[in-house]
Amino acid sequence: MPRLLAGLDVMARLDRAAHLSVHGDLPRYGLEDLVQLAEGIDLRGRGGAGFPFARKLRAVARSARSGDGRCAVVVNASEGEPSCLKDTAVLLHVPHLVLDGALLSAGALGAEEVVIGVTRDDVEQSLREAVAERGPAGRRVRVSRLPERFVTGEGTSLINGIDGGPALPNGKKVRTSERGLSGMPTLLSNTETYAQIAVAARLGVEDYRSVGTEKEPGTVMLTVAGTTAVEVPLGTSLAYVLELCGTAPGQGVLIGGYHGRWLPPASARVAALSRESLTSYDGVLGAGAVLPLPEDTCPAGEVARVARWMAGESAGQCGPCARGLPSLADAVDALVAGGGGAALDAVQARMRGVRRRGACSHPDGTAGFVASALAVFPDEFRDHALGSGCGRRVLGALPLPEDESPERLVVDWTLCKGHGLCVDLLPDVVRLDDDGFPALAVMEVPARLRPKALRAVRRCPALALRIQE
Structure with a gap:
């Protein structure tokens, strides 16, 4: 039975009245109680990094106490990953769960303001309607429109954009829990994380842990094949989810989006959707994207398309992004076009040139995506490098915005x-x-x-x- 998506079998969007009918009133939590709840369910960020939510709460509270006591809560609702729409689905259909989680956290921290950073027209409209439905309580919430780009979702990029600057990473190793929105300590997490804490606040630790695995309780939102948002218990078989969505592992499955990792078909058939299981196959849950690659498309060509797009989505503020990623995309293109054994060496060299050198995680994530593809599809890339190729067209199974x-x-x-x-x-x-x-x-x-x-x-x-x- 769904938790975040409960009630959508009856109506397409839960307004405030329907939301309260399905979920009930939201209890109040003090800071320590909310921290214990987050620890009890081991809630981790659902935007990619998987950082423990309880540690973020403690860090913001500690920074606020050491300063003037002021802090803020920010919801990262940008979802600039073209293969993801799970947060968009939550915001369009059950926006009040996200508002609940953000306001619950703000109340526990004593935060003055809640800001939601969005990039889509329909999401902005849905949230503004939900805020208006809250009446006076909604006055603490501000919806901020940001550019729709991949790097907008990086933490400092989002904060910079909300504060009126360019939505670009600042390259500084300063945690938002120490200095974020308007210089205040800021609790920053993604859409689904706040929705999950809102559900947990009503269920309590024991009931929340009744689904999922012992180590990773609860449910998780996924985007399958770039088109279908589903909610499943953590620990669910990946193969079962693919079958449920009418597809199969095909030539392999990309898990975690374009900063994620590829699983070969054999691993995809036995892996479970949990951090523990995916780690054993060198995979990551990341942003919750599940992208099976159909048998009739060219893996090397698909990877080259995404590498080129990722190079164009960089902030362009440091050498690894401004020069390294375009050079990596050029090297992948040359390999796919039949550049010989030297082309494969060039790709490896370009990946080494960007890793651990960027101002943000974008160069590392892009290089990791390419490296994982080379490991899972070695014969495909070798054949292309040698000029024989696979003879298949590139069908665009990995979605990109420019495919409109x-x-x-x-x-x-x-x-x-x-x-x-x-x-x-x-x-x-x-x-x-x-x-x-x-x-x-x-x-x-x-x-x-x-x-x-x-x-x-x-x-x-x-x-x-x-x-x-």
Whole structure:
């Protein structure tokens, strides 16, 4: 039974009244009680780093006491990762859980202000509506609009943007718990983390721990194939989640987004969705993105596309980002184009050149993504380097924002039998006529729905569908 997504089987969005009907009133917690709750459920940040929430609370409280007592709470709702939409789903459909968690934390810390940093129009509108539904209590909450970029989600970048500066990392090794919003000690965590603490505050430690694993209790939000947001208990089989979402490990699964790691098919079939299990396969849960790579796309080409995009998303403020990442993308492109054995050596050299040298984690994360791909797809990259390649097109199974020039789903009327499986998978694309056949022979497919379109093509019993660029 879902926790964060409870009630969405009845309505698409929980307003304030529906939220209270589903979840009940939010208890008050003092600082020490909230810290003990977070420790009791071992709540860790759900944005990538997995830092213990209780330690953040203590650090902010300690910094505030050593200063003038002032502090702030900030929700990182930027989600600039193009393969992720789990936080977006929470903010669009159950925004009051996030507000609950943020206001609960602010009350425990004595924080004067809660700020939510967002990058999307629809998310901003949903939050502003939720804040208005709170009446006077919502006056403590401010929604701040920021640029929609990958690096916006970095902690100092988000704080800089909210404070009116450029939304770029400052490169300084200063924790936001010591100096964050307007120079105040700041509790900064992502959307899902605040929603989880709001659920835990109502359930208590024992009931919260009734799902998940002994070491990692509770549920986790995931984005599968860049299109489907799901909530599952921690420790759930990765293979089961993929099957539930109508897909399979394929050639491998990228876990954790574009700063994540690849799992080969054999590992993906036995791994569980927990930090402990994924670590044993050299994987990370990261931002909760689960991206299976279909059999009919080129792994090397997919990795090259993402490496190029990541190079363009850098802050451009330090050498490893401004020069190193574009050089790494060039080296990957040269390898994929058949640059010979020297091309593989060049990729390795470029990765060594950016690691542990950046002002933020972006160079390390991008290099780690490429290194993991080389380890999981060694034959693919070797064949490309030697000029033979794999003969497959790059279908864009790893979603990128620039893919908004849509491909088309084409129906072959000589084969179509009206089974209707395509509309089950693509209700936003396919419409049926009165006879149960697709109403159009050619339909545009937005980039975000490409993985589902590929599944529709593979599942058509009559082989009547194809993707046309």
